[in-house]
Amino acid sequence: MEIAPDKTDNLDDLLTCSICLETFREPKYLPCLHTFCKTCINTYILSTVRKEKTTTNFKCPICRQNVLMGESTGNPETWADKLPGNHFVASMMDRQAIRRSKKMCDSCKANNESKNALSWCIVCEEAFCESCEKCHKSFKMTAKHPIMLLNDLVSNKETVSISSLVYCEEHQGEIVKAYCVDHSKPLCTLCATLMHRKCEDVVTIEAAVQGIKKSEKAMTLSTELKETSKQLSDLIQNRKDRTTDFEREAQVMITKVSSIKDNIVKHLIKVEGLIEEEINKSKKEVSLKLFEKSVELESMKSTVDNWITIFDTCLQHGSELQCLLQINKINENKDNFSDLLTKGISEIKNFSMLLEVNDIVDEFSKQVAAIGVVKVIETDASCPNFLLRKTVNFHTGNINVNFVIDLTGNNVYLSGIFMNSELIFTHFKLSKVLKYNNNGCCLTYLSLPDKPFDIVQLSDTTAAVSTNNKTLFVVDIQKMIQCRKIDVLNEVHGFRHVNGEFILACNTTLTWINASSGAKIEQTSTNGDTYYIHANSRKDYICTDGKSVSKMVNNAKVFTYKSDKFLNPRGIDIDRDGNVYICGNVASNLHQLDKDGKLVRIIPVDSIGIKRPYVIRFKKNSNQFLVTCYETGKVVICEID
Incomplete structure (x- = not known):
């Protein structure tokens, strides 16, 4: 697969801050990979937190993706400093600067002299004239530093980046020297020694980047991104076409009303204004909905196009290491993006307009107050399947066991989550929090x-744990240390974290508290002992009680599921398509419901090698899930094909 050069020959778009519209100064990037000047994003963050009164997160100025800064990141004034620097963009800025002007020798400049530079040291990231280059090569410490000619860089003869060194994002000033295959993560010496010493597959960074540009992994990602961008373009055009069609339908309705008016002119004069107002109101509302969805899709496309620009530029001009890092960064964000994309697509609706005309009777003016009712019909749109995730039939797919982890003990409460590339229990x-790798080995x-x-995930690095002693603990999973403790009023069994709040399940009560302060916000009662809960927001949740599972939206019950094969319900979760799964603890089965609460199938857990299921959790935007066993202390990691 050849990389098209047209997007990478001119780097101006990639090197321009979208806030100040000037070349980046200290470029910082967000999880969505959009990059901004440090001062620009700092100003934006401070403005956002003051306006929205938030202390834990802000939204990307371009794609509006939420950026969660966590509970222990200090004041918002420091958030921009904590964002990772975009070394790839900085490298491209150096390259562009050299190509556009005569570069002066850095060593001579330090001595208040001016000489044109002829070469560039990749390690020191400095330009040298001929004499300074000879001095540089004469010192033992710098003799083996790779040197490249600036003329080769300007003429694009040299493919190596002018900055081949990449620094660790965890440890300031440390150079990336190794790569953990188990966690798909670049490492400095400290990372390898402190946090990855038990990993089985750690290689040198040179070995990891060997052939990465032409690898199937790189080519597949490039293809996926471009196909997704094209599909989004088609979908955006479809939304615009539907807007035009809908407005045309609205105009047809108005014309029809006008035709009726000609037949019954005396009375229609009185009602014409009302019916046109209703039609125009519906047209405006629906057009606004279609426009908003187009804007949302354009925002998503902006993210994908940004990834494409960055990745194509990396493939054309970056080093093998930078290419590997960009692949990792994009892949780390694909799941979150696919989740947002899936949610956005599921909300797409088509609209039509109908006019239900009343029967005309002899005494129309006395009997009929209006000639019809305007109705907007909302239907699911036919949308393409996007490439960023595997297609799975959750209703009929086989359930396969990937591996089993024995956490030891019987009649024991176990819970767990997927977090990054690890399993946390x-x-x-x-009285422990346990960290395992994705091969089932304890770390x-x-x-x-x-x-x-x-346990529930709070951010990329932190999780919260509920206990039997009226406390919640916030834990740094990467460092495996306790960050802080939150005191609550009651013992907490299952709980969830949504929009800066914890939803706590205890006996027959659900309690909402502030995730930062622990202050009580709201409380409600359930129909029986509630052990676990799944929530999308404070007003949208599903919970179990002693005999059933119910979904509540805006304080109204959407559905309640009961079954004589459903004894002592415990853990509850949903897959990426919205299907609901509940652990029948005593009945030794899993009940799978569709999003409307109708039974899809009952899965006997002896088929996956356990006896009494207690907690079920799906990996985000995946077909993988884990189930813990109360009786045996085992955890099975399963996959639906």
Whole structure:
């Protein structure tokens, strides 16, 4: 696969801050990979937090993706400093600067002399004249530094980046020297020594980047991104076409009303204004909905196009290391983006307009107050399947066991989550949080002062744990240390984190508290002992009780599911298509419901090698899930094909 040169020959778009519209100064990037000047994003963050009164997150100025800064990042004034620097963009800025002007020798400049530079040291990132280059090569420490000619860079003869060194994002000033295959993560010496010493597959960075530009992984990602961009373009055009069609339908309705008016002119004069107002109102509302969806899709396309520009530029001009890092960064964001994309597509509706005309009777003016009712018909749009995730039939797909983890013990409360490329579990009897890799090998653990019940993810690096002692603990999963403790009024069993709030399940009560302060916000009662809950927002949640599972939206019950094969319901979660899964603890089965609460199938858990299922959790935007067993202390990692 050849990389088209047209987007990478001119780097101005890639090197221009979209806030100040000037060349980047100290470029910082967000999780969505959009990059901004440090001062620009800092000003934007401070403006946003003041306006929205938030202390934990802000939204990307371009794609509006939420950026969660967490609870322990200090004041918003420091957030821009904590954002990672975009070394690739900085490298391209150096390259562009050299190509556009005569570069002066940095060593001579330090001595208040001016000589044109002829070469560039990749390690020191400095330009040298001929004499300074000879001096540079004469020192033992710098003799082996690779040197490239500036003329070769200007003429694009040299493919190596002018900045081949990449610094660790975890440890300031440390150079990336290794790569952990187990976690798909570049490492400095400190990373390899402190956090990845137990990993089985750690290689040198040179070995990791060997052939990465021409690898199937790189080519597949490039193809996926471009196909997704094209599909989004088609979908945006479809929305615009539907807007035109809908407005045309609205105009047809108005014309029809006018035709009726000609037949019954005396009375129609009185009602014509009302019916036209209703039609125009519906047209405006629907057109606005279609326009808003187009804007949302354009925002998503902006993200994908940004990835394409960055990735194509990296393939054309970046080093092998930079290419690897960009692949990792994009892949890390694909799941979150696919989740947003899936949600956006599921909300797409088509609209039509109908006019239900009343029967005309002899005494029309006395009997009929209006000639019809305007109705807007909303239907699901036919949308393409996007390439960023595997197609799975969750209703009929086979359930395969990938591997089993034995956490030891019987009659034990176990919970777990997928977090990045690792598995995190809580063990009630051991009073521990356990970290395993995606091959089922234990990496490390953290002992807690109280016995843990459940665990939920807060950010990329932190999780919260509920306990039997009226406390919640916030844990840094990367470092496996306890960050802080939140005191609550009651013992907490299952809980969820949504929009800066915790939703706590205890006995027959659900309680909403502020995730930062622990202050109580709201409380409601359930129909029985509620152990676990799944929530999209404060007003949209699904919870179990002693005999059933119910979904509530805006304080109204959407559905309640009951079954004589449904005993002691416990853990609850949903897959990426919205299907609901509940652990029948005593009945030894899993009940799968569709998004409307109708039974899809009952899965006996002996088919996956456990006896009494307690907690079920899906990996975000994936067909993988885990189930814990109360009786045996085992956890099975499964996949629906």
